[in-house]
Amino acid sequence: GGKEGSTRALEGAKWIPVRVSGEERTYLKLLEGALDVSEYTDNVDVTRGFSFRNNKLETMKAELADLFQLLSGLLVAGSYKDGINLLNGTSFEDNQRFFQKVLEIGRRFKITNPDKMRSTYGKLIYVLQDTPQSLSFSVKKDILTVHSFLESKSGLSLLSDPDIGPATMAVKNDRTSSSESNRKAIDMVIAEKRRATQEIVSRHSSDTLSKGDIELALSSLGDFNAHVEFNRGPVDAMIHLLETHFDPNAPEDRFSLELSQGMGGSKLSHSHSTHYTFVLQSLHLWREIAHDMFRLWILAEEDLLDERSPYRLMNTGQGMNRVQNAPLIARAMHDTLSKVQRKMGSWVGLSVVHLGDRDVPNALVFIDKYTQVARLLDPIARCVEAIPGLASSLSTSSIINRQFGGPDRLVKAILCDFFKHGFDGSGSDGGSCIDGRLTSAWNWCSKLEKKPYYPVFMLAGFQGFDGDFKK
Numbered sequence: 001g002g003k004e005g006s007t008r009a010l011e012g013a014k015w016i017p018v019r020v021s022g023e024e025r026t027y028l029k030l031l032e033g034a035l036d037v038s039e040y041t042d043n044v045d046v047t048r049g050f051s052f053r054n055n056k057l058e059t060m061k062a063e064l065a066d067l068f069q070l071l072s073g074l075l076v077a078g079s080y081k082d083g084i085n086l087l088n089g090t091s092f093e094d095n096q097r098f099f100q101k102v103l104e105i106g107r108r109f110k111i112t113n114p115d116k117m118r119s120t121y122g123k124l125i126y127v128l129q130d131t132p133q134s135l136s137f138s139v140k141k142d143i144l145t146v147h148s149f150l151e152s153k154s155g156l157s158l159l160s161d162p163d164i165g166p167a168t169m170a171v172k173n174d175r176t177s178s179s180e181s182n183r184k185a186i187d188m189v190i191a192e193k194r195r196a197t198q199e200i201v202s203r204h205s206s207d208t209l210s211k212g213d214i215e216l217a218l219s220s221l222g223d224f225n226a227h228v229e230f231n232r233g234p235v236d237a238m239i240h241l242l243e244t245h246f247d248p249n250a251p252e253d254r255f256s257l258e259l260s261q262g263m264g265g266s267k268l269s270h271s272h273s274t275h276y277t278f279v280l281q282s283l284h285l286w287r288e289i290a291h292d293m294f295r296l297w298i299l300a301e302e303d304l305l306d307e308r309s310p311y312r313l314m315n316t317g318q319g320m321n322r323v324q325n326a327p328l329i330a331r332a333m334h335d336t337l338s339k340v341q342r343k344m345g346s347w348v349g350l351s352v353v354h355l356g357d358r359d360v361p362n363a364l365v366f367i368d369k370y371t372q373v374a375r376l377l378d379p380i381a382r383c384v385e386a387i388p389g390l391a392s393s394l395s396t397s398s399i400i401n402r403q404f405g406g407p408d409r410l411v412k413a414i415l416c417d418f419f420k421h422g423f424d425g426s427g428s429d430g431g432s433c434i435d436g437r438l439t440s441a442w443n444w445c446s447k448l449e450k451k452p453y454y455p456v457f458m459l460a461g462f463q464g465f466d467g468d469f470k471k
Contacts, residue, residue, distance in 0.1 A: 012224065013147035013159055015295035017108040019220045024105045030078065031106045034070040035120035038063070040127055045313060045320050060134040067127065068092050071102060093137045100141040103128065108143055111297045112223055114371040125304055125364055126322065132307050140305055143298055146220050155209035158200060158217065167196035168221035170229040193222075224294060231290040234377035239283045241384060245415055248276040255416040259424055267425030268432055270348075278348040279423050282437045285340045286373045292336060293370070299328040300363035316358040325356040326363040337434065349432030360435055369438055372465075376445050379462050380418055384411050386460035396459055404453065414453055418444060 020028060040063045044056065072095070076083030092099070103124065110121045117124075131139050142148070150156050158164070171189050173182065201214050246257065251272035257279070259270045270278060289296065303309070303326040311324035333353045341347050354360040360369070391400040391407040404410040418441075425431045427439035445465045448454055 012294075013150070013221070014145055015298055016146045016220055016224045017111050017294065017298075018144045018146055018149045019112065019216060019223055020105055020109045021216065026078070027075075027102045027105050028109055030071055030074045031102050031124070032117065032120055033074055034067055035106075035117075035123050037070065038067050038123060040064075040067060041123050044130065045126070045322065047313075047320070057134060060130050064127065064131065064134055065092070068095075068099060071099070092135070096137045096139065099139045103139055104141040104143065107301065111143070111294060112220075112227065114293075122364060122368075125301070128305055129311065129322070143301070145298075146217050149213075149220075150209075150217055153209040153213055154206070155204060155213065155217070158204045158209070158214065161200050161203065163196040163199050164218075164221070165196075166192050167200055167218050168225055169193065170222070170225040172229060227294070228291055231293065231371075231374040232287055234374045234381050235283055235287040235290055237381035237385075238377050239280065239287070241381065241415055242276070242280060242283065242419060245412055246276060246419070248273045252412075255412045257416065257420055259420060264421055265424065265426045266421065268349075274348055275420070275423070277344075277346070278432070279419050281340065281344050281348060282423060284344060285337065285434070286370070286438075288336050288340055289333075289370050290373060292332075296329060296332055296370075297367055299332055300326065300367045303328045303363040311362065314358075314361075316361055318358075321361040321365070323356060323358075324362040326366065329363045329366055330355050333434070349437075350434070352433040354433065354435045369435065372442065373438070376441055376465055379457065379465060380414070383457050383460040383462060384414060387411055387456065390456070390459055399455070399459070404456070410453065410456065414456075417451070 043063055044060055072083075075098075106117070106121075106124055110117045110124075128140055147156070147159075150158055161167075169189065169192075171186055171193075173186070197215065197218055200218065201211050204214055205211055246255070251257065256272045257270075257275040258272045259266045259268050259275055261267060261269045268275075268278075304324065309325050309327075311322040313320055314323045315321075316323065330353060333355075337351060337353065341351075355366060356362065360366050387400065387407045387410055390396040400407055400410060404413070422441040422444035423437060424440055425436055427436070427443035448457065448465075
């Protein structure tokens with residue numbers, strides 16, 4: 001309802017970044033272009049001898065100079081007039097505010113669009129990590145959140161408006177209903193959002209808070225709700241499938257979730273009911289993390305850019321990595337874990353959260369791991385959802401019914417295999433610890449092409465778990 005929506009908006013607005021505007025996207029393109037061609041990490045994060053010609057600090061300074069010159073050059077090349085107005089002087093320090101603005105836009109865009117900047121965001125964060133020791137000025141700037149944006153416009157009362165819930169709700173596409181009824185439902189939601197937005201604008205517009213400001217804030221809150229819906233939806237779907245198709249107390253002979261160490265690469269030994277609980281707990285934990293991802297991401301950046309906690313460049317067994325403690329993320333994860341443990345009543349497996357070690361070297365790797373959850377689970381949920389339709393189609397019914405024994409049996413086989421071996425502790429840093437659960441799921445997904453039912457995934461439209469790195 002409206003009151004619940006306004007309470008949620010007040011609590012979350014401090015962690016919800018403001019949507020990148022059309023004007024800011026021009027600077028975003030500049031940043032992406034400069035980062036794309038920069039070889040910063042290739043040249044900085046390498047083992048070195050003791051030659052003065054190979055000094056790390058000097059290499060950092062040279063690479064940062066290249067990056068900032070690229071940014072300045074691209075700005076002037078794009079618009080000479082704007083470039084001259086924005087660039088105050090010839091030295092980098094003279095243009096401190098410009099660099100702060102561009103780098104903050106890139107970070108804000110990435111948080112709200114995890115599928116973008118997948119090959120450049122890590123480079124951006126590592127550049128920011130190194131600037132305190134290699135520059136005489138700071139290019140770090142706090143992320144612009146809905147709360148700080150409205151506070152600067154004297155508009156925080158907007159977050160308590162009773163229409164905040166309807167104005168920012170996510171528009172859901174119900175794949176189970178007919179296209180006509182789905183369209184009508186979507187049109188009704190859009191009409192309600194438009195009405196609520198107009199009401200809020202009429203109540204809160206002022207000399208300091210314009211209609212455009214209000215719409216930007218509401219759009220940003222709506223982006224958060226859509227992000228939660230998109231990333232939590234596949235987890236909710238898998239929880240529903242687990243609870244629908246499996247009884248924790250009555251395993252079926254061919255579809256038992258029982259695990260024995262060594263069986264199919266498993267590192268765990270669980271009875272059917274124990275493993276059912278283990279999987280359900282893991283999914284509920286991922287659900288909480290997906291809901292809290294914006295806050296976790298901002299905390300991760302604070303850990304990464306904390307000058308009091310320097311990183312160490314180490315070979316972790318997976319190449320050279322920046323190993324750094326992440327106390328804010330560790331505390332937040334333990335709070336989330338405690339919340340799930342209280343909700344579930346008991347806990348199966350370890351409660352260890354790896355951070356700052358060879359398994360999860362720093363907060364950036366942590367964020368990268370948990371943004372994959374929806375990308376891993378969604379194709380599985382979609383395939384299972386598509387199987388009844390494939391079974392009733394003339395062109396594919398023989399494959400489903402003859403080769404796999406019918407849609408119900410096939411669905412059970414796929415889910416049983418995933419719930420067993422996607423949570424069996426396998427993988428390089430697997431086990432029953434918090435991060436090992438996700439590693440096991442990742443490991444299962446990497447072997448999908450060898451599964452007998454892989455053609456069914458292809459018929460259901462499966463294109464991969466990785467997504468597009470260049471979008």
